[in-house]
Amino acid sequence: MQSKPSAAPSRAGTGRAKAMLRDDRRAAFWFLLPSFLGLAVFLLLPLAASLALSFTNWQLIGQSKFVGWRNYVNLLTIDPSFWQILRNTFHFTIEYLVLNIVISLTMAVWISNLRWGKRFFRLIFFLPTFTPLIGSAIVWLLIFTPGGFADWFFSALHLPIPNLLTSPDLAIQAIVIVSLWSGFGYNLLLFGAALEAIPSTYLDAAAIDGASSWQRFWRIKLPLISPTLFFGTVMTAITSLQVFDQVYALTRGGPGSATATLGFSIYRTGFAAYKMGYASAIAWVLFVIIMALTILQLRVQRRWVHYDL
Amino acid sequence: MTSETLGRSQGQRTGSFLLHAGMVLAALAFLFPFFWMVTNAIRPNAEVLAVPPQLLPSDWQWSNFVYAWLYLPFGRFFLNSIIVAGGITILTLAVSSMAAYAFARLRFPFSGSLFVVYLATLMVPQAVIVIPLFLMMSWLGWMNSFQGLILPMAFSTFGTFMLRQYFLQIPKELEEAAMIEGCSRLTIFLRIILPLSRPMLGLLALFTFTGQWNSFLWPLIIVNGPEYSTIPLGLTLFQSQQGVQWNYMMAGSTISMLPGILLTLALQRYIFSGIAMGSGFGGR
Numbered sequence: 001m002q003s004k005p006s007a008a009p010s011r012a013g014t015g016r017a018k019a020m021l022r023d024d025r026r027a028a029f030w031f032l033l034p035s036f037l038g039l040a041v042f043l044l045l046p047l048a049a050s051l052a053l054s055f056t057n058w059q060l061i062g063q064s065k066f067v068g069w070r071n072y073v074n075l076l077t078i079d080p081s082f083w084q085i086l087r088n089t090f091h092f093t094i095e096y097l098v099l100n101i102v103i104s105l106t107m108a109v110w111i112s113n114l115r116w117g118k119r120f121f122r123l124i125f126f127l128p129t130f131t132p133l134i135g136s137a138i139v140w141l142l143i144f145t146p147g148g149f150a151d152w153f154f155s156a157l158h159l160p161i162p163n164l165l166t167s168p169d170l171a172i173q174a175i176v177i178v179s180l181w182s183g184f185g186y187n188l189l190l191f192g193a194a195l196e197a198i199p200s201t202y203l204d205a206a207a208i209d210g211a212s213s214w215q216r217f218w219r220i221k222l223p224l225i226s227p228t229l230f231f232g233t234v235m236t237a238i239t240s241l242q243v244f245d246q247v248y249a250l251t252r253g254g255p256g257s258a259t260a261t262l263g264f265s266i267y268r269t270g271f272a273a274y275k276m277g278y279a280s281a282i283a284w285v286l287f288v289i290i291m292a293l294t295i296l297q298l299r300v301q302r303r304w305v306h307y308d309l
Numbered sequence: 310m311t312s313e314t315l316g317r318s319q320g321q322r323t324g325s326f327l328l329h330a331g332m333v334l335a336a337l338a339f340l341f342p343f344f345w346m347v348t349n350a351i352r353p354n355a356e357v358l359a360v361p362p363q364l365l366p367s368d369w370q371w372s373n374f375v376y377a378w379l380y381l382p383f384g385r386f387f388l389n390s391i392i393v394a395g396g397i398t399i400l401t402l403a404v405s406s407m408a409a410y411a412f413a414r415l416r417f418p419f420s421g422s423l424f425v426v427y428l429a430t431l432m433v434p435q436a437v438i439v440i441p442l443f444l445m446m447s448w449l450g451w452m453n454s455f456q457g458l459i460l461p462m463a464f465s466t467f468g469t470f471m472l473r474q475y476f477l478q479i480p481k482e483l484e485e486a487a488m489i490e491g492c493s494r495l496t497i498f499l500r501i502i503l504p505l506s507r508p509m510l511g512l513l514a515l516f517t518f519t520g521q522w523n524s525f526l527w528p529l530i531i532v533n534g535p536e537y538s539t540i541p542l543g544l545t546l547f548q549s550q551q552g553v554q555w556n557y558m559m560a561g562s563t564i565s566m567l568p569g570i571l572l573t574l575a576l577q578r579y580i581f582s583g584i585a586m587g588s589g590f591g592g593r
Contacts, residue, residue, distance in 0.1 A: 020488075021416060023494070024415045024416045024417060024494075025415075025416075025417045025418070027411070027415055027493075027494040027495070028411045028415040028416075028417035028420070029417075031407045031408065031410055031411035031415065031494075031498075032407070032408050032411045032423075034403070034404045034407060034408075035404045035405060035407065035408035035427075035464060035466070035469060036408075038404060038460075038463065038464030039427070039430060039464050039466065042442065042460065042461040042463075042464050043430050043433060043438060043464065044430070045441070045445075046438035046440075046441035046442045046445065047433055047437065047438055047441075049441035049444075050437055050438055050440055050441050053440060053441065107335075110328065110331075110332060111332065113328060114325075114328060114329060114332060115325055115329070116329070117329070117332070119577070119581075121332055121336055122581070123573070123574070123577055124336045124339060124340065125336070125339060126573060126577075126580075127343070127570055127573060128566075129569075129573070130519040130523075130569030130570070130572055130573050130580075131523065131565065131566035131569040131570060132522065132523040132525070132540065132541040132544070132565050132566070132569075133523060133525065133541075134523075134525050134541035134542075134544050134545065134565070135541070135544060135561075135562040135565040135566045136342070136562075136566075138544055138547075138548075138558055138559075138561075138562050139342050139343075139345065139346045139559065139562050140342060142345070142346075142349060142357070142555055142558070142559065143342065143345060145358070147358050147360065148358060149345065149362050152360060152361055152362050156361075181339070181342065186584065189581060189584050189585075190584055190585075193581070193584065193585030197585075238434075241434075242434050242435070242436055244436070244525070244526055245525045245526070245541075248525070248529075248545070249544075249545065249548075262436075263436050266436045266439070266440075267436075267439075267526070267529075267530075270439070270440050270443075271443070271530060276440050276444070279440055280440050280441075283434075283436055283437040283439075283440065284437065286434060286436060286437065287433070287434060287437045290432065290434055291432060294432045
């Protein structure tokens with residue numbers, strides 16, 4: 001008596017389940033269609049095309065033909081500017097990355113130790129984050145321009161610092177400063193949130209055991225926020241490898257090629273010299289570097305999945 | 310004993326005071342470029358590079374904002390930026406929420422591998438695809454057009470990934486109840502899933518809009534001249550005009566930064582919670 005009503009729905013249930021599965025497939029097709037079409041046309045196709053272009057001497061005008069590995073061979077062996085561009089990119093990325101992480105972490109710890117104004121100070125340093133980099137870069141251009149505020153400031157302090165923008169050795173420092181000013185507030189917020197998430201019982205227990213605040217930072221806080229720290233570091237590295245806006249607004253790669261980075265050089269080669277095949281080869285060098293970083297991140301992160309906070 | 314604890318607490322108080330005072334100084338130094346931007350926007354151009362620099366303008370010419378606005382078609386840039394950033398945001402929300410629903414709830418063949426493909430596209434830097442995209446746009450005749458500015462940027466899979474995570478947290482029972490009543494997947498998506506995901510959709514909209522408002526490389530490549538310039542591109546047009554009008558440039562920078570700053574101030578709690586999720590929202 002009791003089994004009959006339960007048997008009937010279950011048989012109807014399997015029929016319904018099959019129908020649902022079929023409906024699911026049909027629904028999935030329509031739900032995915034717009035994004036898949038967009039992705040295929042505006043991302044996958046250009047990606048494949050860019051790889052193909054990198055093996056040609058494609059230019060806007062004139063005949064284009066397949067040249068095999070020649071672009072890559074030229075880049076690595078003949079082109080004297082490429083090594084400088086690669087060096088500039090790594091110089092910028094490493095210096096910016098180290099300074100960004102050190103400053104944002106120091107400030108995050110500093111702010112988390114304040115009694116009042118935590119949110120207020122985080123907000124101040126975050127202000128440039130949602131504004132155009134071009135806007136910030138133009139403000140700093142005025143500060144750094146020959147005869148501008150920075151020149152006056154350095155000479156008032158009797159510092160023997162030449163004008164940053166016109167000095168081949170120091171121009172990249174101007175790019176670093178602008179990037180730091182407009183970028184570190186994001187990591188500050190990210191690390192600040194991770195620090196807030198540490199249970200206060202851990203820190204209290206350590207304090208009772210007599211750990212100094214220095215020890216509490218290195219032994220408790222830093223290990224506990226290390227997954228966030230790592231995530232922030234890799235994300236920042238990936239974006240800074242692509243640096244473009246600041247370079248364009250401040251120096252246009254100059255003086256000479258002193259601040260030409262991979263991102264800028266793709267633009268200059270492709271859209272000023274119209275050597276689109278060669279520019280595509282540079283683009284793929286950038287892509288391979290970023291791919292390697294991403295894979296490294298995934299590898300290391302997998303080890304951290306079971307890391308419990 | 311008591312004097313020792315008293316001494317320590319007094320030491321702590323001075324320490325705390327120094328921490329705060331130092332932070333106030335750091336914040337003031339940090340804000341200097343904003344101060345320099347606004348004070349130079351409203352001074353006569355001849356005074357911008359005065360030696361020694363004058364902190365405050367001799368004459369507060371707020372009218373410079375009007376002149377900057379008219380010197381280049383800034384109203385047009387502003388409108389273009391709103392159309393482009395707004396268009397990309399709306400498209401991104403629609404397209405990625407649909408895809409996210411399929412990945413979160415629907416069973417279909419190869420869903421796992423397809424999702425990996427979606428994720429992998431996040432790794433592709435814009436600089437790698439701009440050259441073929443540029444050729445595609447010129448072939449389509451989409452140079453200097455809104456569709457050229459909007460469509461290629463509207464299919465980032467980042468939103469799909471974020472929204473899928475969010476949809477997965479919505480209890481399935483809600484949908485099952487609706488299905489028993491005979492609702493279609495589309496109805497469930499529109500009437501149940503989307504309304505429940507408002508906070509996440511809002512966050513995605515905010516980060517997409519500001520990101521696109523600030524975007525520079527793509528407009529630089531496919532736009533020529535002021536008609537379709539967005540604000541960041543318009544700012545660089547000041548640089549190429551004859552004789553640098555620093556005060557107008559600073560006024561332009563101020564205008565370009567204002568929406569982002571106002572949004573940050575108005576929605577700080579919301580933005581901070583989005584970043585605290587450690588999702589890579591707007592990562593720099």
